[in-house]
Amino acid sequence: MPEPLTAEAVRAALEAEASVDQRAKIRARLTDDATEVIGVRMGTVFDIAKANERMPLSEVDRLLDSDVYELRMVAVSILDFQARRKGVDRQALYELWMRRLDRIDTWDYIDRSAPRVVGWYLLDKPRDVLFELARSPDWWHRRAAVTAAFWIIRSGDLDDPLALCDILAADPEHLVQTNVGVALREIGRVDAARLREFLDRRGDELSAHARRTARTALDQRN
Structure with missing residues (x-):
């Protein structure tokens, strides 16, 4: 039976890949001291997001609630992966992104998701x-x-x-x-x-x- 696509499962997967060296590297480039860092290399973060790309948007929303950098990176990456899928509900992706814009507050969160999640939706609007x-x-x-x-x-x-x-x-x-x-x-x-x-x-x-x-x-x- 496949693992459930939940925010808790994503956190467990990230924590299993944690590295002290990666934590220091990520911390050094963040501008908000309140952001927590697990310490997972970006390639692994994206792999975890890809494995969870069919996650329900309610769980993606829960990831965006987190103060952990990698959890929100997984969230915006899932939105980007979903935006690439044929027949996806682009309006639902866009509306979640815009509603949680306050949580998309690093340059890489924006660059990872804004073009396809927002720009693609607005092509004909x-x-x-x-x-x-x-x-x-x-x-x-x-x-x-x-x-x-x-x-x-x-x-x-x-x-x-x-x-x-x-x-x-x-x-x-x-x-x-x-x-x-x-x-x-x-x-x-x-x-x-x-x-x-x-x-x-x-x-x-x-x-x-x-x-x-x-x-x-x-x-x-x-």
């Missing part, structure tokens, strides 16, 4: 929520807005992603700027002329890092 997030005082929300746009860019739809980059071009937070640069790079791979126009108009307001990242799309064409 209004994107007002992304503009609200882009104007949020919470810089994790602003990063989430531009990161979700990655999947929209991938579809060839550039208007809203460019508008989001306009809002965030002068953002003071490095971890927002990094993904603005990535969004612009991907826009440039679809339409180099639109990237050049943006850089001519707003390039001086981007961070040096974002500007370099964006320009790689143009350099690759030369």
Whole structure:
């Protein structure tokens, strides 16, 4: 009989793989001292998430409740894996993600899940929520807005992603700027002329890092 797909079972699986060295490495890159760390390498975390990808969303919600870094990483990874499945209820994934946005508060939680869980769902829908997030005082929300746009860019739809980059071009937070640069790079791979126009108009307001990242799309064409 297969093991139940529960938050408790995930925690047990993670604790069985705990390492003091990994705990120190993960702790060193977290910004919130209240976050607990078990100490599991990321490849193993993703393997555990993959093994639990059919977990009911009620249990994923319980994982998101945890203050343990790896448990929430499993949660967002499960949402990402489920978003890739044919016939999935994208609205349910999106609604859980948005309702628990307060728990998706590290750069890697956002990058792991926002493109497919949020961006994919919004492909054929209004994107007002992304503009609200882009104007949020919470810089994790602003990063989430531009990161979700990655999947929209991938579809060839550039208007809203460019508008989001306009809002965030002068953002003071490095971890927002990094993904603005990535969004612009991907826009440039679809339409180099639109990237050049943006850089001519707003390039001086981007961070040096974002500007370099964006320009790689143009350099690759030369």
